Amino acid sequence: MKITISKKEQFLDFDIGEDERILYGGLAKRIPLPYECATGTCGTCKARLVSGEVTSHWDDAPGRSKLKLERGEFLMCQSSCKTNIEIKVPGIKIDQLAIEPIPKHSVGSITNIEWLTRDVAHLSVDLNQEFNFKAGQFVVVQTETVVGGRAYSMVNYDPGTNQLVLVIKLKPDGGFSNWLGNSATIGTTLQVYGPLGAAIFEPANDKDLLCISGGSGIAGIMSILEHACSVNHFEQNRGEVYFGVRTPADAFYMAQLSDFVARSNSNLTVTVVFSDEYASDEHSTLPSNLNYMDGYVGPVAIESTNIAVEKASAFLAGPPIMIDGTIRSLIVEKGFGPAQIKYDKFA
Amino acid sequence: MTWKNVCSTDAVPESSLKQFDIDGVPVLVANIDNEFRCYPPACPHMEERLAETGLCNKGVLTCTTHLWQWNLLTGKAVAPSENNRQMLSYDAKVEDGHVMAYIEEELEYDFDDEDDD
Numbered sequence: 001m002k003i004t005i006s007k008k009e010q011f012l013d014f015d016i017g018e019d020e021r022i023l024y025g026g027l028a029k030r031i032p033l034p035y036e037c038a039t040g041t042c043g044t045c046k047a048r049l050v051s052g053e054v055t056s057h058w059d060d061a062p063g064r065s066k067l068k069l070e071r072g073e074f075l076m077c078q079s080s081c082k083t084n085i086e087i088k089v090p091g092i093k094i095d096q097l098a099i100e101p102i103p104k105h106s107v108g109s110i111t112n113i114e115w116l117t118r119d120v121a122h123l124s125v126d127l128n129q130e131f132n133f134k135a136g137q138f139v140v141v142q143t144e145t146v147v148g149g150r151a152y153s154m155v156n157y158d159p160g161t162n163q164l165v166l167v168i169k170l171k172p173d174g175g176f177s178n179w180l181g182n183s184a185t186i187g188t189t190l191q192v193y194g195p196l197g198a199a200i201f202e203p204a205n206d207k208d209l210l211c212i213s214g215g216s217g218i219a220g221i222m223s224i225l226e227h228a229c230s231v232n233h234f235e236q237n238r239g240e241v242y243f244g245v246r247t248p249a250d251a252f253y254m255a256q257l258s259d260f261v262a263r264s265n266s267n268l269t270v271t272v273v274f275s276d277e278y279a280s281d282e283h284s285t286l287p288s289n290l291n292y293m294d295g296y297v298g299p300v301a302i303e304s305t306n307i308a309v310e311k312a313s314a315f316l317a318g319p320p321i322m323i324d325g326t327i328r329s330l331i332v333e334k335g336f337g338p339a340q341i342k343y344d345k346f347a
Numbered sequence: 348m349t350w351k352n353v354c355s356t357d358a359v360p361e362s363s364l365k366q367f368d369i370d371g372v373p374v375l376v377a378n379i380d381n382e383f384r385c386y387p388p389a390c391p392h393m394e395e396r397l398a399e400t401g402l403c404n405k406g407v408l409t410c411t412t413h414l415w416q417w418n419l420l421t422g423k424a425v426a427p428s429e430n431n432r433q434m435l436s437y438d439a440k441v442e443d444g445h446v447m448a449y450i451e452e453e454l455e456y457d458f459d460d461e462d463d464d
Binding site: 034036042043044046048066088089090091093324327328331332337338339341 | 392393394395400402404409411412413414415416426427429458
């Protein structure tokens with residue numbers, strides 16, 4: 001199918017496969033289509049149909065609430081072409097290329113499932129091809145039996161690898177979570193599309209890192225810390241990580257975080273923040289080179305951070321309410337500019 | 348339509364945004380150090396609902412959804428570098444402690460009208 005993006009007197013054509021999501025097909029051709037979650041929630045990938053027909057694969061996608069349906073708007077991440085189409089895309093620079101690495105479709109096979117807590121699993125997946133990604137990026141995962149893709153950040157950082165490590169938090173009514181809990185085994189295959197996401201760590205920027213994550217948002221932060229430690233980023237730069245969980249029993253990756261601190265030349269601190277329970281006697285089982293506080297992770301991080309704004313780069317990952325509140329505090333209370341804040345907002 | 352009474356100046360605290368409905372037209376009022384401006388309530392970038400996503404701080408509007416910024420006194424783009432979209436606005440003035448807006452018709456963004464190449 002042929003897609004034409006029109007903008008005033010400019011036109012850009014590209015082809016995608018039948019049933020392929022327009023966003024995924026376009027990004028794979030380096031078309032700089034706007035997106036954020038890539039899974040139907042945020043509404044950032046909206047476009048307007050000028051001619052032709054599209055098929056919506058998820059009519060209940062939360063992001064559709066942000067569309068003007070009467071004007072022909074649709075979500076490119078949840079739509080494929082029924083015919084050749086012409087579309088308009090807000091803000092697109094059709095003379096530019098999307099940033100690398102270029103996302104692509106892969107087939108993955110589960111090689112390990114490890115339960116880290118009562119509702120968090122660590123999933124290792126081998127892909128059928130080499131996979132380049134940057135620390136902080138994510139992939140969209142689909143299974144044979146669960147409708148719709150889910151976005152998961154890579155935990156590992158290993159350029160050119162064919163292995164992904166993902167963290168999946170079970171949700172009570174989540175289809176993917178139920179699939180993982182009931183059907184997934186070693187050898188189960190997955191469809192993987194990526195890498196995606198602009199909340200990328202760039203060590204060359206020489207910044208002090210302020211990382212604030214809630215729950216499984218720690219996944220992308222782990223990748224960033226792995227990359228940072230591998231290039232000795234903390235020899236010259238500081239880092240602070242705030243990791244919010246409900247209770248000590250919900251904390252995970254403690255040994256790995258402890259190892260990052262040990263490798264950081266004393267320039268990295270990690271603070272685990274408990275929102276529901278502050279059980280000091282349980283801390284004896286947790287690594288002694290991490291800090292432990294109680295409260296909500298965003299406010300605790302804002303209150304506690306000693307990172308100077310002039311040299312700071314903030315990475316936020318977690319649920320929307322946490323991200324939105326923390327962004328406001330970073331701007332109003334700490335004087336951060338928008339270019340200093342990168343975020344991965346869970347849907 | 349003509350000049351419309353949008354709200355009391357007391358209804359919008361300093362460095363804040365608040366949305367009002369004026370005869371079916373949604374109007375976002377910004378208080379910048381007691382200077383008032385009236386805008387349509389959608390972000391010029393992706394039409395996010397600024398009453399929920401907008402942050403007014405030191406005279407700058409930040410839409411916290413994608414972190415694009417505008418100068419609230421002038422409506423001119425601040426960040427990121429690719430942002431060169433002017434905010435649409437209603438003429439505004441204060442009379443007898445009330446914010447007034449000149450509303451001829453509802454202003455809406457349409458990305459067909461973008462001129463950012």
